[in-house]
Amino acid sequence: MSATAANYTPAEVGAPDRFGELVAACEPFVVRGLCADWPVTRAASRSPAALLDYVVALDAGKSAEAFVGAPAISGRYYYEDALDGFNFERETIGVGAALRRVIDTAGVDDAATLYLGSLPTAAYLPGFAEDNAMPLLPATARPRIWLGHASTVACHHDNSDNLACVVAGRRRFTLFAPETIADLYVGPIDHNMAGQPVGLAVGAAPGDPRYPRFAAARTRAITVELELGDALYLPKLWWHQVEALSPVNVLVNYWWDAVGAGPDAPYTAMLLAVAAIAERPERERAAWRAFFDHYVFRPDGHPLAHLPEAQHGLLARGQGGRIRATVMRLLRG
Template identity: 55%
Template sequence: MNPTEIAASDLTAADVFVREVAEPCRPVVIRGLVKSWPAVTAAERSAAHFRNYVARFDAGVVAEAFIGEPHIAGKYYYDDDLKGFNFTRARMRFAEAIDRIIATSGRADERSMYVGSLPMDQYLPGFSTENALAFLDTRIAPRIWLGHASNVSAHYDTFDNVACVVAGVRRFTLFAPETISRLYVGPLDHTMAGQPVSLAASSPADDERFPLFREVREQAIVAELSAGDAIYVPKLWWHQVEATSAFNVLVNYWWDAFSGGTDAPSVALLLSMITIAERPPAERNAWRAFFDHYVFRTNGHPLAHLPADQHGVLGPLQPDNYRRIRAHLMQALRGG
């Protein structure tokens, strides 16, 4: 399946991005979004030009790199028993990492290297001023990812994501949140880089270990992005990210486009796991009915039959109800 695409010129303001891109909660490719970035221009000349460009911002901070032997071909993953990994980690300064990546790019006999999720303002302060997205709040700090050809297993994030290709080509393969029960998710607390991954999504088509995945394999949305392009990945959408060029750079932005306060939905999920998940099936079904009614509101507002001034804590969260409900919750968690 192909994703929705829009041109960068269509994003005239922040409210347009929220309304046209974020609210539908579907992946959207934004062609040419960062084509005019100085970083993209430098990378188009050569990897060395990009290195020289970012050297102006380098704060000399140490980063962690993934290093893989040639036989893994950039597929950073578990070992066969899921207890360990097929790569090693090494710590080095950003400048050393990019030098080593460039020096060995395109050489099949060399170990691959991948450095990711580095906060730009910590590693390359000033970069985001010269390379910015006009429709995002300047307080949303970008991160940089760079390396050889690589394959990052399908995973989800609990934040909205705009990923911008600065150098190379990236292929995103995405699955909707509703496919989770057929993706054969790996361990939640033993992961490559923080988020659990789908064990099935990058498996061979005839892999008999994952029969349910056959139902959703063809539902994948596949997007190929060149330098200057970007993609919006909504929170909870599973995405496998393949960097297919010898030298690749990506900058991404994570934030919650619809946050009502400081608390994330993932916190509610974790709390529900310890309070509801192992109760008897009949009781879980009862709680599901209440969640559908009060939280997911499958039948509309729970108190639509009452005047708005009688909705109490089920009225608008802001400016007062968020604080009231949160205070009650915190008191309950403290055992008060």
């Protein structure tokens, strides 16, 4: 693992005993060998054929949508130049059939590349979670599987915490902290490859004149390389470009809210704020920014700390349900 930022390197631990402590710090970290003893990882370490046998034995026969790229894109699934389309096709295929095709065409010149991702193993590979247990996470965090040839997935963020486990091949993650968002030149939030907007500048050539602010962000990028059996924890909203480096690659990941205080999603709140505030006059936006800082982000602590706790009302701890009911009543007019 290496970091280009001189003042920050993700923590790296050989055993998971500090997992909860490091998750609470809301910064990335690597756990070497976390899933090395999983049956799926052991199968992949023996041979691609053994990996295929393992997956096919669990395959429920369901089909999913895969990305298929022409040889010319070299596995970099992305937009067309005008951002109005994509440089790959979509094909419906089963998990076992997809992995078989990946293995059969791995390293073959002029072969199309295939990428299949974010499949819940409970539906597609029943029994996988029980066979490859992850006791560090809550039971609600369920595994998803991603497989394909060597590929590059554009820089994006997740709205949940993410534990990514390499069970076949190798991966390289290029990370950018959430505060770099303006320097990444983020693309459309509702027209993208797989649900999340991407940082357009990250995959561009150095010095691209369309993205002048990215030069500073590039020097702050953090590069993490994962070998077979390694895992990376990514806090929510950390940007990451993901490169699958081997001819055959399989990743298993878990999404969950490590510090959630209720059912409400911050991203939903942000979108509502965009609709309500983003097009108001600059001075009014500045005023609302002050209110958001005071009531939501709280750089000076609780906004009613000067009052007895009994008088905190809606701002008291554990009032999410009352706030939600109030918001729904206001939205209904």
